[in-house]
Amino acid sequence: MKRITEPELMEDEEQVSAYANADFSEAHDHFIALIQQQVVTDQMPEIVLELGCGSGDITQRFAEAFPRCVIDAVDGSQTMLNFAAQRLPLHLQQRVNFYTLLLPAIQFPKSRYPVVFSNSLLHHLHDPYTLWESLKQVGDPGGMVFIMDLIRPDSISEAKQLVYDYASGEPEVLQTDFYNSLLAAFSISEIRQQLNRVGLELSVEQVTDRHVFITGKI
Numbered sequence: 754m755k756r757i758t759e760p761e762l763m764e765d766e767e768q769v770s771a772y773a774n775a776d777f778s779e780a781h782d783h784f785i786a787l788i789q790q791q792v793v794t795d796q797m798p799e800i801v802l803e804l805g806c807g808s809g810d811i812t813q814r815f816a817e818a819f820p821r822c823v824i825d826a827v828d829g830s831q832t833m834l835n836f837a838a839q840r841l842p843l844h845l846q847q848r849v850n851f852y853t854l855l856l857p858a859i860q861f862p863k864s865r866y867p868v869v870f871s872n873s874l875l876h877h878l879h880d881p882y883t884l885w886e887s888l889k890q891v892g893d894p895g896g897m898v899f900i901m902d903l904i905r906p907d908s909i910s911e912a913k914q915l916v917y918d919y920a921s922g923e924p925e926v927l928q929t930d931f932y933n934s935l936l937a938a939f940s941i942s943e944i945r946q947q948l949n950r951v952g953l954e955l956s957v958e959q960v961t962d963r964h965v966f967i968t969g970k971i
């Protein structure tokens with residue numbers, strides 16, 4: 754099935770509110786657990802960058818899982834970042850910095866980071882090389898990368914089945930969002946081709962019926 758892109762930024766108030774209030778705990782805890790399999794808690798570098806942090810759910814989970822870390826979290830949508838800032842618990846406010854930043858960016862809050870992570874950004878990007886080039890631009894040489902995203906199903910009926918299986922209890926706007934995101938996602942072989950083209954030797958592994966996990970060193 755051919756990829757169908759969706760708008761890059763999530764800026765519509767209703768869409769963002771539904772996204773920010775949805776329960777993504779299963780997928781997001783899984784992402785954090787996959788990172789914890791790669792790096793033990795006290796060996797996580799003290800400063801990390803999150804790309805496309807949205808309403809900050811992963812940001813918070815990462816901050817709780819790695820209590821020594823300061824997280825610079827960026828997103829191009831001010832609407833998303835408003836939700837992220839509002840819901841950030843007081844005890845994390847010293848360690849989480851949100852920045853409005855549209856990718857590709859000329860400048861990041863810091864010039865280089867030893868860890869860059871991102872969940873569900875890749876499928877939003879019309880040009881996937883925006884993500885891969887950003888990693889090369891802002892990741893330390895030898896720095897770690899953790900990316901999770903959706904995998905594009907083979908057919909419309911598979912996409913509809915995934916929406917039914919995982920989002921049938923959610924508001925319609927969220928179901929539509931999920932469906933559009935599945936259609937906008939890349940296949941595993943497309944991701945491998947993209948990484949080959951930019952010379953990033955990262956492992957690409959399917960970790961659920963709908964998610965891919967991409968990790969390794971820059």
Ligand SMILES: C[S@@+](CC[C@H](N)C(=O)[O-])C[C@H]1O[C@@H](n2cnc3c(N)ncnc32)[C@H](O)[C@@H]1O
Pocket residue numbers: 761762763764804805806807808809810811827828829830833854855856857871872873874877878
């Ligand atoms: C599906 S959300 C994921 C949010 C968060 N990472 C999570 O897992 O809950 C994708 C986010 O990427 C942001 N985004 C998309 N394209 C972007 C770009 N070119 N620059 C910066 N942010 C972008 C959107 O605004 C949105 O907040």
